Amino acid sequence: MNNRRSPLARLQSYAPVKTPVIEAQAEGRITRSVGLTLEAVGLNVSIGRQCEVITADKRRIEAEVVGFSGDKVFLMPIKNIDGLQPGARVVPVSAQAGIRIGPQLLGRVINGIGQPIDNKGPLVGDEFLDFIPREINPLQRHPISEPLDVGIRAINALITVGRGQRLGLFAGSGVGKSVLMGMMTRFTTADVVVVGLVGERGREVKEFIDHILGEEGMRRAVVVASPADDAPLMRLRASQLSSRVAEHYRDKGKNVLLLMDSLTRFAQAQREIALAIGEPPATKGYPPSVFAKIPQLVERAGNAAANEGSITAFYTVLTEGDDLQDPIADSARAILDGHVVLSRRLAEEGIYPAIDVEASISRAMQNIVAEDHVKMMQRFKQLLSRYQQNRDLISIGAYTPGADPETDMAIERFPHLRAFIQQGLREPVHLSEAINHLQSLLKVTPPPAARGASPLAAQHKKL
Numbered sequence: 001m002n003n004r005r006s007p008l009a010r011l012q013s014y015a016p017v018k019t020p021v022i023e024a025q026a027e028g029r030i031t032r033s034v035g036l037t038l039e040a041v042g043l044n045v046s047i048g049r050q051c052e053v054i055t056a057d058k059r060r061i062e063a064e065v066v067g068f069s070g071d072k073v074f075l076m077p078i079k080n081i082d083g084l085q086p087g088a089r090v091v092p093v094s095a096q097a098g099i100r101i102g103p104q105l106l107g108r109v110i111n112g113i114g115q116p117i118d119n120k121g122p123l124v125g126d127e128f129l130d131f132i133p134r135e136i137n138p139l140q141r142h143p144i145s146e147p148l149d150v151g152i153r154a155i156n157a158l159i160t161v162g163r164g165q166r167l168g169l170f171a172g173s174g175v176g177k178s179v180l181m182g183m184m185t186r187f188t189t190a191d192v193v194v195v196g197l198v199g200e201r202g203r204e205v206k207e208f209i210d211h212i213l214g215e216e217g218m219r220r221a222v223v224v225a226s227p228a229d230d231a232p233l234m235r236l237r238a239s240q241l242s243s244r245v246a247e248h249y250r251d252k253g254k255n256v257l258l259l260m261d262s263l264t265r266f267a268q269a270q271r272e273i274a275l276a277i278g279e280p281p282a283t284k285g286y287p288p289s290v291f292a293k294i295p296q297l298v299e300r301a302g303n304a305a306a307n308e309g310s311i312t313a314f315y316t317v318l319t320e321g322d323d324l325q326d327p328i329a330d331s332a333r334a335i336l337d338g339h340v341v342l343s344r345r346l347a348e349e350g351i352y353p354a355i356d357v358e359a360s361i362s363r364a365m366q367n368i369v370a371e372d373h374v375k376m377m378q379r380f381k382q383l384l385s386r387y388q389q390n391r392d393l394i395s396i397g398a399y400t401p402g403a404d405p406e407t408d409m410a411i412e413r414f415p416h417l418r419a420f421i422q423q424g425l426r427e428p429v430h431l432s433e434a435i436n437h438l439q440s441l442l443k444v445t446p447p448p449a450a451r452g453a454s455p456l457a458a459q460h461k462k463l
């Protein structure tokens with residue numbers, strides 16, 4: 001019988017046999033569904049494993065293993081689970097999840113599991129990108145040593161961002177986070193911009209893409225969007241996929257700007273999942289796993305080895321009711337290398353971008369810019385804060401010019417300081433231009449003391 005086979009087939013039969021590794025894939029059954037969670041029995045799977053739940057009408061719903069208790073396995077579906085019946089089959093998926101990637105991904109909008117949602121057809125690309133985070137040995141990370149131009153005057157000059165730095169963008173709702181992120185996407189000198197829109201209103205996603213980013217912004221951007229009505233797992237995945245896409249381009253040697261809006265919504269998605277599987281809430285309703293997930297996400301940005309690219313990241317953090325003590329804000333501030341605070345007061349005065357320079361800080365700035373530049377930044381902040389301290393006196397006319405030379409100077413310069421922060425929506429301000437402007441703004445005028453100012457003590461007596 002063997003002789004009837006072709007010579008090639010015979011030869012092949014002598015080749016060393018590669019036995020495919022076949023795991024025993026036990027099927028499970030859904031036994032319970034409470035809130036967002038599904039419970040199944042009969043599965044032999046580990047945490048993080050993807051499964052498919054098969055409904056009565058033969059739909060397959062992707063779900064992820066998020067925990068277990070005894071022989072019960074907890075699953076979290078990635079989409080709506082309408083039509084699920086008790087005893088539904090659960091099948092572990094063995095194919096590696098991932099997306100096609102290449103330069104063609106630029107300009108595309110995808111959801112948390114990498115499906116295109118922009119009606120521009122399937123994703124194309126020469127490479128396959130799995131969803132497994134890339135691990136970097138912390139000792140091999142290249143230090144932050146060069147600035148990244150984000151095209152925003154106040155940030156470039158006063159809160160200079162380094163390549164590979166991770167910053168928070170702290171603001172209440174409606175203060176201008178999205179608009180500022182759109183400006184950075186259009187103006188930055190980074191090679192690629194990855195925007196993660198997580199947990200925003202659906203309408204806003206479209207508005208951000210069509211109006212704020214526009215064609216110009218989309219040209220070198222990839223948007224990963226998961227609006228608020230997506231299942232929490234989808235929102236979580238969208239944050240992780242944005243980091244994954246950024247990692248891919250960094251590995252290709254690109255300088256990537258990752259803008260994640262918002263870290264708070266990511267934390268809230270994790271909270272929903274953790275509470276649903278029975279983790280007890282700890283701080284302000286957030287279970288401990290939330291505070292473990294934030295560093296895991298944030299640590300994926302940053303620099304890789306010296307000859308590779310970088311991921312500079314901005315994570316927006318909602319400070320509800322402008323409360324900077326929110327646990328997510330607190331935890332983010334501890335792990336990030338700086339923060340840009342947007343102030344409602346400035347926005348209400350019509351100062352956009354509403355960057356509160358005094359409250360913002362870039363922890364990497366000292367290492368990446370010239371000493372003179374740091375001094376100018378400090379001088380700017382001193383003048384601004386001197387004005388703010390005396391603001392009430394000045395506004396009611398209780399301050400006598402000449403009483404304190406520093407305050408006089410702050411008053412004289414204040415309109416320029418304000419104007420420095422303001423920037424038009426379509427007006428990029430590059431790094432060197434921003435530094436030159438700062439320099440000319442602070443050019444020393446004759447100190448008021450030389451003009452015979454009376455000491456501050458005298459002023460106090462008058463009051």
Ligand SMILES: Nc1ncnc2c1ncn2[C@@H]1O[C@H](COP(=O)(O)OP(=O)(O)OP(=O)(O)O)[C@@H](O)[C@H]1O
Nearest residue numbers: 171172173174175176177178179180352353424425
């Ligand atoms: N640079 C700007 N110039 C003029 N107006 C601006 C600017 N930035 C923000 N605004 C105004 O503030 C509004 C809210 O901005 P934006 O949507 O960016 O806020 P947000 O912080 O992202 O809000 P949300 O918390 O709802 O996501 C805009 O619709 C616009 O009217």
Ligand SMILES: [Mg+2]
Nearest residue numbers: 177178179204
């Ligand atoms: Mg927004």
